[in-house]
Amino acid sequence: MIEFKEYQQAAQQTSRLALGGPQAAIAPMLGLAAGTGSILNVYRKYLRDGVDLAAYREFLREELGDLLWYVAAVATAFGLDLQDIATANLHRTRDRYPVGPPEQALMELPVFDAACPPQERLPRRLVVAFAEETLGSGRRAARQILLAAEPNAFPDGPVHGEAGKVAGYRVGGPLGDPLTDNSRRSDAYRYHDAIHLGFLAVLNWSPTTRALLHLKRKSDPMADECEDGARAVFAEEGLAAVLSRLAVRHAGFQSEASVDGEVIEVARAASMDLEVQSLPVWLWRRAIQQGFQAMRHLAENEGGYLAVDLDARELTYHKVLP
Template sequence: MDFDHYQSETVRLADSNDTAHELVPMLGLGAHVGELLLAQQRYLSESLVAETSRGMVARELGMVLRWSALLAHVNGLTLNTIANRNLIKVDERARSLDFPGIAALPGQDAILGLAEYAELAAETDQEISAGVDPLSLSVPMLGLAGEVGTLLVEEKKRYRRDSKIDDWPSFIGIELGDLLWYTATVARHAGLGLEEVAGRDLARAARSSSLSSDATEQKSSFDEDFPATERVPRQLHLRFQERTVNGQAVVTMTLLAATPNAFPDGPISRGSGKFQGFKVGEALGDEVTDNSRRVDAYRYHDAIHLGFLAVLGWSPNLRGLLQVKRKSNSVTDETEDGARAIFAEEGIAAILAKQATLSRQFEAPNLVPEDLLDLIALVVEDLEVSSLPYRMWREAISQGFTVMRQLSEGGGGYVLADLDARSLQYSKFPFLT
């Protein structure tokens, strides 16, 4: 992968707000270099094992590269030109210190690959130790911090109108060149390939981007190839009723309608006293309380699962309540619809409920933090839903929490989950279905 391709893809996948003003990518650089230093500090204090530290370094280096590409773009610069000029600079500096320079310096206009740049930059690295050595890794990390610090200090001066920099794009290009050198050097001392780091971050950016390909969304459910009796209905109409028992609010969720309904006469026997399916007009699951010392809206948390189901076409929890597990395939039944998948979904819902108080209850999709989505991606990485982009997760979470809040404020009500429209709606009155 060359720098031009990497930068064009990074810009294409970026949110428009990320390139609206250079302060956004500049602060992004500061934040993720800080995370790099934190990972190294925790590694040195033995609160992180080496492999975990290495994974964090890879992720944060990817973000440093991403913000560098965006900062260059905002200032009308290309990473390819920046990288070429940086090689000339570090070669001259190395030779001035009687240190071997770059044996075969490319032409100033050469199209550089990230791997090629990293190899050439390594020829001017005075820290000759290879591998994950604490000192050899810490030195370029401190260099990264210094370069970002210089950028931030000059940006502050520009805001105060006392900067002495006359040619701002040229200044940005020089500083970003040094950042690239330190980024490549950190990667090498951490046993990482710069191109590998960039590729992984592009994949992460693609998952998070609002421009995610329709190909990742073409399956609006994960059961279309299964028998009708093992599919979740495309529309679910539910009633949530709240009552007070011994001074505690208790909520019941009742299925009012399902389309299509493969069980017009109710559940069908699978033998041995087991059944498949649901009955319209009956409660789904047990009564739910807040399960907490304080009163909150968690008694309506099934709305979170309904958000997952409506937008993602995925909810092992609700599939279990509806008794439409995919029994015809033993592997799918065990791995996708079994207890472990249900526990994973419940865990995600519980974490989201705690995080929601810090993120305005996810009233808009962009309020779902990316690091939270990264955690979710880790939890579901072996499940079918892992193929879906962050954009869909944000929408599912926001819709689910919006309806949960509406249910709480209304003391109950009606919910319509439409898997074809990927929408979850609330009403005080029954929907016309």
């Protein structure tokens, strides 16, 4: 069994091309294009004439080998290590697509507040009602009410901690103030807390929702300041605002496939140096899609109910109380 590093070295020894410097990459890149064309030509025959691909097995084996040789030559020309390229590529693909059964992949994800006292942990299941109302100004607004939280560390409602600061939430009570679209045109942004609840359900992360629930991690000064503080809240709010703009040209993020690399780069930039940055790309896709899908349902029905399940990593919309 040959390693990529050994293969690259051996390929260089068999080369008749000058491989020193980027200019020397032109010839092997032309080889990559030609080899790819040869394989496409076989596939064209398969589509047009229905040829048996098994008859081309040896040909494809040789062409793929040539492609590998040219890849090694391009890497050498640019001073890159083929072994490092292969390792980085596997890491990248595993980041974008879960390995193994989805249930197993979800179980292996971190729970950021697992080591905290119960009074600082996020409930694992919540039900939040959204109701639309008209303010005195005539503008439409959406109000959130927490209907259920399990486990509920505050059965008697919020408590007052150090310096009189409130900790905890009240089931049946509001979550924050009514929100308008904060825009000259109506675009349903009044329901954008669905985006935050998508993050909460799928990523198990939402500094904004944690702040509304008054669940700051006071027992961990670093988490209290850096993960639950104002900067993290502003980062998440900014991310939600930018995503809502990007959604216009990404089919509203109604499918995970619509959450492309550009969107992921935005999410990664907003979450840099926060605990959530360690989570894989495929999970971000799921969180964004579920949040925006729930937001659309709320807007279309002028309210409804969102069920948040942090264990299943799932946010679902319901017209009637689930």
